[in-house]
Amino acid sequence: MQGQPPYLHSAFCLLHLQPMNAVELLDEAALERLRGFGGEKLLRGMIELFVKNAPTKAADAREALDCGDAAALRAALHALKSSAGQLGAITVHQACIAGEELASRGELNACVPHVQRIESDLPLACRQLESIRGAA
Amino acid sequence: MPTLAVVEDNADNRLLLKAILGDRFALVEYDNGTDALHGFSRTRPDLVLLDISLPGMDGNEILQRIRKDENLRNLPVIALTAHAMAGDREKFLAAGFDDYITKPIVDESQLFASIERLLRKN
Numbered sequence: 001m002q003g004q005p006p007y008l009h010s011a012f013c014l015l016h017l018q019p020m021n022a023v024e025l026l027d028e029a030a031l032e033r034l035r036g037f038g039g040e041k042l043l044r045g046m047i048e049l050f051v052k053n054a055p056t057k058a059a060d061a062r063e064a065l066d067c068g069d070a071a072a073l074r075a076a077l078h079a080l081k082s083s084a085g086q087l088g089a090i091t092v093h094q095a096c097i098a099g100e101e102l103a104s105r106g107e108l109n110a111c112v113p114h115v116q117r118i119e120s121d122l123p124l125a126c127r128q129l130e131s132i133r134g135a136a
Numbered sequence: 137m138p139t140l141a142v143v144e145d146n147a148d149n150r151l152l153l154k155a156i157l158g159d160r161f162a163l164v165e166y167d168n169g170t171d172a173l174h175g176f177s178r179t180r181p182d183l184v185l186l187d188i189s190l191p192g193m194d195g196n197e198i199l200q201r202i203r204k205d206e207n208l209r210n211l212p213v214i215a216l217t218a219h220a221m222a223g224d225r226e227k228f229l230a231a232g233f234d235d236y237i238t239k240p241i242v243d244e245s246q247l248f249a250s251i252e253r254l255l256r257k258n
Contacts, residue, residue, distance in 0.1 A: 086239065
């Protein structure tokens with residue numbers, strides 16, 4: 001994969017869905033990269049948009065999963081994937097990648113743990129990002 | 137200053153591209169294909185950064201419409217996409233995109249190099 005963060009090698013290895021500690025939810029290198037692209041102003045703006053929009057995309061994924069709509073699930077996870085990756089929400093990003101791949105093959109049951117991972121980690125990641133935004 | 141059109145439905149990605157590219161290029165932003173094609177017909181940009189997974193008309197369809205339009209067909213178009221599986225690059229280039237950049241953007245120099253190469257070529 002061209003130019004992808006190094007943690008992506010484990011994107012398809014979410015077999016052991018242990019709880020993550022808070023530090024592991026965010027990739028500090030991704031946040032630093034954003035600071036490099038546009039300083040604290042960009043980072044604050046990106047966090048604000050992510051915190052506002054990502055929960056809706058996660059809810060879309062849940063609704064699609066519950067309705068058995070693989071195409072809609074894939075689309076919802078794809079929509080969340082790049083935003084989560086850009087902000088370094090590692091576990092959410094990985095779950096989106098794995099879930100999108102499974103949804104593209106119509107393997108909805110296998111998507112369940114990945115959607116659950118997003119539902120558990122996204123609020124925590126958003127909280128941490130809000131703290132970073134507040135401190136910036 | 138060359139004008140780049142950004143066709144991207146995610147507001148955070150548009151904000152990021154503005155931060156990365158805004159000092160060196162004039163940017164025109166669209167969040168859907170219909171508005172983008174309408175805008176291109178009025179004011180032709182020098183290059184297009186085109187997301188693939190857009191609501192309604194997707195990036196592939198937008199590209200095909202650009203290539204069928206005699207005023208736009210030579211417009212350089214870069215696929216800017218989170219579709220980053222093995223084989224995707226070849227697939228998008230075969231579809232007629234001039235280049236392919238994956239999201240998340242981790243290396244802005246790759247983006248600049250692609251844009252500048254295509255602007256020189258055209």
